[in-house]
Amino acid sequence: MVFCPDGLDQDSAVTRTPTTREWLDRLVAFDTTSRNSNLDLIEDVRDWLKGRGIESWLAHNPERTKANLFATLPAHDGSTQGGIVLSGHTDVVPVDGQTWDSDPFKLMERDGNLYGRGTCDMKGFIATALAMVPEFQTQARRKPIHLAFSYDEEIGCMGAPTMLAEFADRGIRPDGCVVGEPTSMQVVVAHKGINVFHCKVHGRAAHSSLTPMGSNAIEYAARLICHIRDLADAYKANGPFDKFYDVPYTTMTTNLIQGGIALNTIPDLCEFSYEFRNLPDMKPVEIQATVKRYVAEYLLPRMQAEYPDARIDIVDGGAAPGLDASEEAAITQLARALTQDRQIRKVAYGTEAGLFQALNIPTVVCGPGSINNAHRPNEYVPLEQLAQCEGFLRNLGQALTEPDAKG
Structure with missing residues (x-):
């Protein structure tokens, strides 16, 4: 035109x-x-x-x-x-x-x-x-x-x-x-860096009356989301800080989530997206490593004890330094x-x-x-x-x- x-x-x-x-x-x-x-x-x-x-x-x-x-x-x-x-x-x-x-x-x-x-x-x-x-x-x-x-x-x-x-x-x-x-x-x-990640938690479906037969993807996703919030709270409390920012510390937040198909069905999939906005002198790879470490050392072993094929996939959704x-x-x-x-x-x-x-x-x-x-x-x-x-x-x-x- x-x-x-x-x-x-x-x-x-x-x-x-x-x-x-x-x-x-x-x-x-x-x-x-x-x-x-x-x-x-x-x-x-x-x-x-x-x-x-x-x-x-x-x-x-x-x-x-x-x-x-x-x-x-x-x-x-x-x-x-x-x-x-x-x-x-x-x-x-x-x-x-x-x-x-x-x-x-x-x-x-x-x-x-x-x-x-x-x-x-x-x-x-x-x-x-x-x-x-x-x-x-x-x-x-x-x-x-x-x-x-x-x-x-x-x-x-x-x-x-x-x-x-x-x-x-x-x-x-x-x-x-x-x-x-x-x-x-x-x-x-x-300005801060922006880092976006998409997470898929794969569990095992079962009728909710047979809870031990399943592995609840929503509940494990919730544990990871709470861990991300704990990391965010730690940055807020302990820094590092830069007084020239309106929000003077690195932030982390989960903003999208979906999962489940019915009230009486243990969900086998939960998807959510989270982001963190880091101060420029903080390395995003090190921040993300704390999330991956929690998944590998704590969350995934618990899931796989219930269902050996359980997995948690996290992929990059984009980043700007x-x-x-x-x-x-x-x-x-x-x-x-x-x-x-x-x-x-x-x-x-x-x-x-x-x-x-x-x-x-x-x-x-x-x-x-x-x-x-x-x-x-x-x-x-x-x-x-x-x-x-x-x-x-x-x-x-x-x-x-x-x-x-x-x-």
Whole structure:
């Protein structure tokens, strides 16, 4: 789909210069809920960039139903090395079961705010970055600016790794990255890691009047869930702690469970999912090892004493590493200088920033809108925040014209 304002033919629409608001209207209209394809949006952006002489490459999912987009606006001398990545995800969360005052996939302005699914998280940042492209092209920058737009961030940062995996082969070595998640245009230098696991407890079915003949999958799943809660309580009581987080310790929680077929039947299967959000300096593999050790040394032997073929399967459901940006990094110093924000902010929610940092690309998080408005009905971004983001990106590009630009 190519956005075409009234009175313009398609060719003009591809090459014209949409405003941030027009871009946001354009992006919100694509229903890129994570269960859907994002290709219409990605291809629309790719075609518009191509109309301005900017080539993009796409990194698809295995089914080729979704794609990441990466594009480079070279430095004034044509160089594509170094520079800053402006990163955002194109997928949004569902609106199912939510009560909206307007169509969530049609941009609506009320009281200085723009409403629609994804306006805050995080199409507002993408819209601003795209609206700034023509201005970026006029700057005599010594460093390039890169655009990185991903898929499936909302379901565990599943899309960006397929793009980042190509960086080495393509010789892409950015100096820094700004992930534009909603932070009210304040600088976030750290966030927790997210780790999701799916567990299946396999027991043995029996009539409930013959309880000793079965092995109750629900009851053993409950023991494991309680152990996970005990671990969570220990982190809450004993740390380690980081006072700069709103929740200053690692958390663990079980959020989905199902099992059983009838009231009078011992269940042979119980499935549940749990997650933990670790402080960046804690190793997820060591946290998960405590769960596996409990299963191997305590829980499974008890189950197999009742039913030798009992088993407990735990599989990874996705993970995103935490972020812990250095205050000495050029991108951190640049972001702080541009926002005049010196406060240390660390958040419990996850982003793709840790994925960039894992490639030794210094990264910070800074974007328009408040995380408190993300995922909710009547999601919105203030027009004032979009204007601040425009100024931030304009000044970021200008900073890359300086002789000692390192960002």
